[in-house]
Amino acid sequence: xxxxxxxxxxxxxxxxxxxxxxxxxxxxxxxxxxxxxxxxxxxxxxxxxxxxxxxxxxxxxxxxxxxxxxxxxxxxxxxxxxxxxxxxxxxxxxxxxxxxxxxxxxxxxxxx
Numbered sequence: 217x218x219x220x221x222x223x224x225x226x227x228x229x230x231x232x233x234x235x236x237x238x239x240x241x242x243x244x245x246x247x248x249x250x251x252x253x254x255x256x257x258x259x260x261x262x263x264x265x266x267x268x269x270x271x272x273x274x275x276x277x278x279x280x281x282x283x284x285x286x287x288x289x290x291x292x293x294x295x296x297x298x299x300x301x302x303x304x305x306x307x308x309x310x311x312x313x314x315x316x317x318x319x320x321x322x323x324x325x326x327x328x
Contacts, residue, residue, distance in 0.1 A: 220300070223297075223301065224304040225304075227301050227304040228304045228305070228307055228311070230272045231269055231271075231272040231304075231305040231307075231312065232309070232312040232315075233308075234264065234268035234272070234309070235265060235268045235312030235313055236261075238260060238261075239257040239260045239261040240257070243257040258320050264309075265306075265312075266309075268305070268308070268309040268312065269309055272301075272305040272308065273301060282297075283295060286298065
């Protein structure tokens with residue numbers, strides 16, 4: 217059980233880091249190219265959420281293979297582990313997106 221919890225926390229943090237990190241670097245590139253950084257960060261964060269989940273799971277094919285093996289072999293534990301891993305990755309990606317939206321809202325408050 218502890219090993220599963222460690223994997224879920226790792227999945228959450230990887231997805232969070234992909235969205236937040238890529239958005240921050242996209243904001244830096246927007247500054248260099250004279251584009252609005254906060255708007256660029258939010259757009260990148262929104263478009264990267266699904267990719268962050270795929271990256272976290274190590275590619276979509278391995279996840280589908282594990283789900284297929286669990287469903288057809290009757291191994292419910294494998295299916296549940298994959299479902300929880302996907303949920304943790306989705307939560308991490310959404311938390312990263314929410315952080316970037318919060319940065320955008322704080323940026324708007326400072327400019328007013």
